[in-house]
Amino acid sequence: MDTIVVALLNGLIYGLLLFMISSGLTLIFGMMGILNFAHASFYMLGAYLAFAATRIFGFWGGIVFGTLGVALIGLLCERTLLRHVRRHGHVQELLLTFGLSFAFEELVKVFFGPYAVSYPVPESLRFAAFSIGAVQYPFFRVLIGATAIAMFAAIFCLLRFTRIGLVVRAAVLNPDMVRALGYNVSAIFSGMFAVGAGLAGLAGAMGGAYYTTNPNMATELGVIVFVVVVVGGLGSLSGALIASLVIGVLVNAVVYVDTTFGDLLAKVGIVSAETARTLLNVPIANTAGVLPFLLMLLVLMIRPQGIAGDERV
Amino acid sequence: MHPVLKLVAAAVPALALGVAAAAAEPVKVAYLTPKTGSMAFIGAMYDPTIDFVVKPFNAAGGWNGNPVEVSVYDDQGTTQGAADRFKQAVADGARIFIGAGTSPLAAQNLADIKRWNQRNPDDPAILLIVGAEGVNFTGADCSYYSFRFTTTPYIRQNALAKVMKETGALGQKVYSLQPDYTMGRDMEAATVANAKTYGYEVVGTARHDVFKIKDFSSFVEKARAVAPETIFTAGGGSDLQLILQAASSAGLPAKFAGMFLDEPGNLAAAGPAALGNYTAQIFNAQAGGEKGEAYRAAFNAATGRDPVAFMSNSLITLTMLTHAMKQVPAAPKLPIKALITAMETSKTPWPLGDLSMRADDHQLQLPLVVSVVSKDAARKLDGTDMGFKPVKLLSAEETSMPVNPECKMVRN
Numbered sequence: 001m002d003t004i005v006v007a008l009l010n011g012l013i014y015g016l017l018l019f020m021i022s023s024g025l026t027l028i029f030g031m032m033g034i035l036n037f038a039h040a041s042f043y044m045l046g047a048y049l050a051f052a053a054t055r056i057f058g059f060w061g062g063i064v065f066g067t068l069g070v071a072l073i074g075l076l077c078e079r080t081l082l083r084h085v086r087r088h089g090h091v092q093e094l095l096l097t098f099g100l101s102f103a104f105e106e107l108v109k110v111f112f113g114p115y116a117v118s119y120p121v122p123e124s125l126r127f128a129a130f131s132i133g134a135v136q137y138p139f140f141r142v143l144i145g146a147t148a149i150a151m152f153a154a155i156f157c158l159l160r161f162t163r164i165g166l167v168v169r170a171a172v173l174n175p176d177m178v179r180a181l182g183y184n185v186s187a188i189f190s191g192m193f194a195v196g197a198g199l200a201g202l203a204g205a206m207g208g209a210y211y212t213t214n215p216n217m218a219t220e221l222g223v224i225v226f227v228v229v230v231v232g233g234l235g236s237l238s239g240a241l242i243a244s245l246v247i248g249v250l251v252n253a254v255v256y257v258d259t260t261f262g263d264l265l266a267k268v269g270i271v272s273a274e275t276a277r278t279l280l281n282v283p284i285a286n287t288a289g290v291l292p293f294l295l296m297l298l299v300l301m302i303r304p305q306g307i308a309g310d311e312r313v
Numbered sequence: 314m315h316p317v318l319k320l321v322a323a324a325v326p327a328l329a330l331g332v333a334a335a336a337a338e339p340v341k342v343a344y345l346t347p348k349t350g351s352m353a354f355i356g357a358m359y360d361p362t363i364d365f366v367v368k369p370f371n372a373a374g375g376w377n378g379n380p381v382e383v384s385v386y387d388d389q390g391t392t393q394g395a396a397d398r399f400k401q402a403v404a405d406g407a408r409i410f411i412g413a414g415t416s417p418l419a420a421q422n423l424a425d426i427k428r429w430n431q432r433n434p435d436d437p438a439i440l441l442i443v444g445a446e447g448v449n450f451t452g453a454d455c456s457y458y459s460f461r462f463t464t465t466p467y468i469r470q471n472a473l474a475k476v477m478k479e480t481g482a483l484g485q486k487v488y489s490l491q492p493d494y495t496m497g498r499d500m501e502a503a504t505v506a507n508a509k510t511y512g513y514e515v516v517g518t519a520r521h522d523v524f525k526i527k528d529f530s531s532f533v534e535k536a537r538a539v540a541p542e543t544i545f546t547a548g549g550g551s552d553l554q555l556i557l558q559a560a561s562s563a564g565l566p567a568k569f570a571g572m573f574l575d576e577p578g579n580l581a582a583a584g585p586a587a588l589g590n591y592t593a594q595i596f597n598a599q600a601g602g603e604k605g606e607a608y609r610a611a612f613n614a615a616t617g618r619d620p621v622a623f624m625s626n627s628l629i630t631l632t633m634l635t636h637a638m639k640q641v642p643a644a645p646k647l648p649i650k651a652l653i654t655a656m657e658t659s660k661t662p663w664p665l666g667d668l669s670m671r672a673d674d675h676q677l678q679l680p681l682v683v684s685v686v687s688k689d690a691a692r693k694l695d696g697t698d699m700g701f702k703p704v705k706l707l708s709a710e711e712t713s714m715p716v717n718p719e720c721k722m723v724r725n
Binding site (some may be wrong): 010014017100116117121137213214219221224248253256285288289 | 349356373525527531532535537551555563564581582584695
């Protein structure tokens with residue numbers, strides 16, 4: 001029982017971290033139609049900026065600096081680069097962000113070296129929030145989860161219940177009309193991009209401390225974040241939340257499964273017992289890393305617009 | 314360094330030596346390693362080692378007056394890159410190749426070498442494998458023209474289990490948590506195979522995808538359920554850092570025994586989570602006494618850092634290569650087969666004990682140091698207050714494992 005609760009909790013919190021990163025990606029896509037391949041790089045930059053600032057401003061100052069710094073970098077990317085290729089279409093935007101992701105990775109290596117850096121959770125935050133059986137549940141994990149939930153609530157309320165949200169949503173549906181009404185649509189888009197990047201920066205600043213901060217952290221999460229957004233439905237914030245939690249719980253729970261793919265398929269009767277023992281003798285527990293992709297495949301086959309996506313996609 | 318820069322760097326002192334040196338034909342060595350891409354951290358380790366060995370060798374006259382010229386080629390961590398750089402290097406005139414990457418890269422290098430040698434039997438090339446630990450390189454794929462300058466998971470697991478058993482650190486219950494590719498599978502097989510010899514029970518095994526898992530907490534909880542005392546892992550890089558983090562923050566009361574804990578950045582990234590864990594090291598200055606300390610100090614003075622992880626393998630490779638060259642008599646062109654023979658027959662001095670290359674399978678016979686991460690270590694690493702405190706130094710005879718029966722070497 002204890003094990004199940006811990007597994008579920010671990011999965012949920014990992015899912016929430018995934019949501020923190022993917023929310024910005026799905027926001028930017030939903031609002032601006034940009035599929036930002038550099039989004040996971042913003043996550044990495046958040047961690048590195050926070051790491052660099054921790055020495056001067058302390059841990060919390062570092063987190064704030066990482067978030068705002070990445071938001072600023074996002075703003076600059078939008079203003080100086082993306083804006084100029086927008087009129088050529090979405091493919092050009094996609095290629096540009098793809099290039100940016102390489103540039104950011106190599107830049108990080110130039111400034112911080114090719115190895116992992118020491119950006120740990122401070123000693124004062126290393127304590128158990130509560131215990132379940134023999135497991136002392138770390139406080140920082142709970143903090144990551146709580147931040148993600150607060151973030152979701154804040155974005156949701158901002159878009160749904162405020163005047164800014166109203167204008168942003170209107171700008172997405174009909175930018176020309178909003179412009180005609182006297183709103184600065186290009187500033188709204190820049191702001192959206194900065195917010196989306198900043199959210200990834202915040203996730204990086206916290207995730208980098210809890211996990212590790214190294215030049216590969218963008219590559220590690222880059223693909224899975226896309227899986228989250230596709231499964232959730234491109235552009236849908238609540239879809240991204242559901243998909244993150246599903247994937248988080250799934251990859252955590254599968255580790256406990258003590259059967260192989262062959263056994264599973266043989267039981268259903270798709271393959272013979274012989275094939276199950278030889279060719280398909282792959283323990284399901286070993287597939288935690290590829291399972292999200294399987295899920296994406298299923299979603300694309302059965303419901304191509306994703307869990308909560310609309311018909312535009 | 315860019316190959317061209319390297320070339321220039323090697324050429325300038327050669328010019329300075331004047332007419333005699335200008336007449337000497339350099340022996341070209343191609344160093345294939347990832348310098349960009351996600352595996353760039355591997356290539357970054359090797360840079361400082363090249364000049365440290367090759368410069369003094371050339372200053373002392375090189376191979377019968379011919380300087381050794383090492384050029385670094387960036388294979389970008391991909392097999393396609395490795396194949397392209399091989400073609401480039403062989404066109405540049407290199408016949409000695411140092412493959413310093415992962416097992417898939419080394420497999421590509423080996424395939425390229427074998428093809429070249431089939432087509433050019435009179436002008437063969439050799440491969441010196443620095444970092445690939447897959448059993449096949451000295452097993453089914455062993456070759457007269459390739460040499461392995463590191464261990465296999467069997468060698469490291471055996472060394473770890475042996476020493477940890479002696480000191481009572483091993484315990485009765487052992488768990489195996491491995492990256493899911495050849496090396497991890499070898500480590501798992503070694504852990505299971507040694508259970509009787511060292512009197513432990515394997516209470517569980519698990520494998521994880523390589524560099525794809527961010528959150529290892531479920532693996533840690535799964536292990537906790539069977540209460541292991543020691544967990545063997547062949548994981549490296551960020552996988553290892555994440556595993557240690559997850560185990561430490563969840564308070565898992567087991568120690569880890571691994572192979573790559575001393576890679577640069579691992580102690581820094583894992584923080585206090587690294588303390589108390591064991592690793593089988595290629596080099597540890599403290600274990601080498603005065604000689605070891607002198608070697609470390611000289612390396613640090615020349616490069617600004619201590620040799621760790623695969624840097625030591627690169628140092629061993631270059632030291633053994635240059636040592637073997639000294640025994641090859643002068644000729645218009647370095648005779649590769651004479652070099653192979655010299656490599657197989659000579660004993661090379663090394664601060665921890667003599668090194669040799671076993672002729673039967675071209676597996677390096679080397680001393681290993683089993684160390685524990687501790688705050689009492691003589692040398693602290695990565696700007697932390699931790700380092701590797703040697704538990705025991707095993708001689709080359711003690712670490713040696715029998716020749717793999719799958720190795721059928723054709724000697725020609």
